[in-house]
Amino acid sequence: MNLVDFSGDAFLVAFFLYCFGFLFYVIAIAGKKWGNREPEEHVRRWSKIAFVVSSAGLAAHLTFFFTRWAGSGQIPTSNMYEFMTFLAMAIMIAYTIVYAMYRKPLLGVFALPLTIIIVAYASVFPSEVQPLIPALESIWLKVHVTTAALGEAFFAVGFAAGLMYLLRVVNFTEKTKSARRQQFWVEFTLGTILVIVGFIIVVFSFRAAGYEATFTQENVTIDSKGQQQTRVETVNYYMPPIVKPYNSQVESYESFLGMDKPLFEAPSWMNGVNAGRKFNTVIWSILSGLVLYGLLRLISRKPLGAVIHPALEGIDPDDLDEISYRAIVIGFPVFTLGALIFAMIWAEKAWGRFWGWDPKEVWALITWLYYSAYLHFRLSRGWQGLRSAWLAVIGFVIVLFTLIGVNLVIAGLHSYSGT
Structure with a gap:
């Protein structure tokens, strides 16, 4: 077995360990009501197990990354499969750092599924090692892509904490116009996530059917x-x-x-x-996401946000707000270096100009301006709590469009990423 084949096995192990880690986090949070031990002891015990398992998944993921690099002779970030697997790994690294700072096991209930979804999404694309095109044969590929992805990973953790905040504070029993608007957008966010899940399901289903x-x-x-x-x-x-x-x-x-x-x-x-x-794929993704959302609503007989909300009772929303903000504060300078500064240096060396209004460049700039505005409103205008959480959620939606929509739909110099 060569190193590339071994890396594929390590990747599969990482995926299953992430799944088990997520289940253990769910047991830690949801099981405290029916556990035989005291709730605090139950949470502490299962959170420790979940963190160890998810950390083992990260170790397997790192093994995948470095063995694929050694086996192929090039850093595995040059196509959509490799980049998304690296992004998933970066999210786990960012989550581990934030968890070490705040020790909030509930964050794992939201961060692990995000990692699992991205790992599954990466698996949709061809996993074969592809030779680098001339523009990618540069040291700047390593520093640009890895730092940009790491910055986006911290944005993902900020998104997870922000979504948790919304699910914690939005009251799904109120009938006022303002409350209904908040409920709708929370449901819309959850539905958007289900569209990505639906995409993964239909791709693998039709692939299995040949x-x-x-x-x-x-x-x-x-x-x-x-x-x-x-x-x-x-x-x-x-x-x-x-x-x-x-x-x-x-x-x-x-x-x-x-x-x-x-x-x-x-x-x-x-x-x-x-x-x-690709347009056909988008249509199938939306249809499958709507069907999946409808089935979950049929089973639960209530909005999905209302189903999740009780699990977050007892959690201090100020802690979630702080975690979301700190994650974005860490990610912003890293993203600035990777997606703008290093990217412009690489663009000058590869294409002879620092800036060319390529769609990916434009959306990277939009993302940077958005998070700049987030920090401005947070620090200068005092936008905390609900406003800050919404900004964190919307920001990561922009990140996802930059990564997925631009790569796969809009033609440009970065179209090779979507092959």
């Missing part, structure tokens, strides 16, 4: 001399095509639930790499 449809797409471009160039490309779908590529013809199609042809064609302005297929 589904595939093929289209031939005609692309017309104008070269530098003003001459029209036409090329025909094959586009493979691995989910039933609700939307087909623009200006394409069906080559092969497997019927699904009576749907024997795509419902409509992708618009012409969607000109990213495999834009039609």
Whole structure:
């Protein structure tokens, strides 16, 4: 067995240890009401077990990272699979640091699922080692990507604590207009998370079923001399095509639930790499997320926020607010170094300019400006508590769009990340 194969086994071990760590955190928090021991002793005992198991998962994850690096000869952050696995590992590192500072086991109930979801999301992409394109063969790949991801990992912990704060303080029994608005946006946030979970479920489901449809797409471009160039490309779908590529013809199609042809064609302005297929994936993700949310609502017979809220009773919301703020304070300078300063140095060396308005560059700047505004409002305007929590949650949604939406949907110099 070579090191790359061994790293894959270590990655699988890390995933299962994270799952067990999450379950032990749930037992620590939810089980204190029915445990035989005193509640404080129960929480302390199971929190220790959960932390040890999740730390073992982090150790396995680090093993995956370094053995894949040694086996491939290049740092494993060069494509979507490798970057998302590194981000998940960075979130666990950030969580471990924050947990060591505050010793709040409830944070693990929210941080571990986020890590698990990102690990599962990474597994959707091809895991084969891909050779680096020339622009990536630089020391700045290591410092830019790793520091940017670590900064985003602390933002993720801030998001987890901020979401916990909202679930703790939003009253799901009130019927006032303001309360209903708060309840709606909390549910919307939980639903957004379920869309990502739904995406993972449908990808693996159709992959297990071996589904595939093929289209031939005609692309017309104008070269530098003003001459029209036409090329025909094959586009493979691995989910039933609700939307087909623009200006394409069906080559092969497997019927699904009576749907024997795509419902409509992708618009012409969607000109990213495999834009039609990715748009189709977005539609499937939203549909599956809505179905998953509907099933959970049917089972619980109440809003998901109202189901989670009782588990947070007894938790001091000021502690959650402090954890969220501190995590973002730690992550902000790290993100500034990685996503802006190191990125601009690398861009100058790779492309001969510090800034080029590439979509990924623009959204990295938007993310940085957003968290700059967060810190400004927090420190200068006294925006704490509910306002601060909402800003932390919205900020990480922007981070996710920068990582997922920009990489996979919008064409640009960073499109190689979405292959």
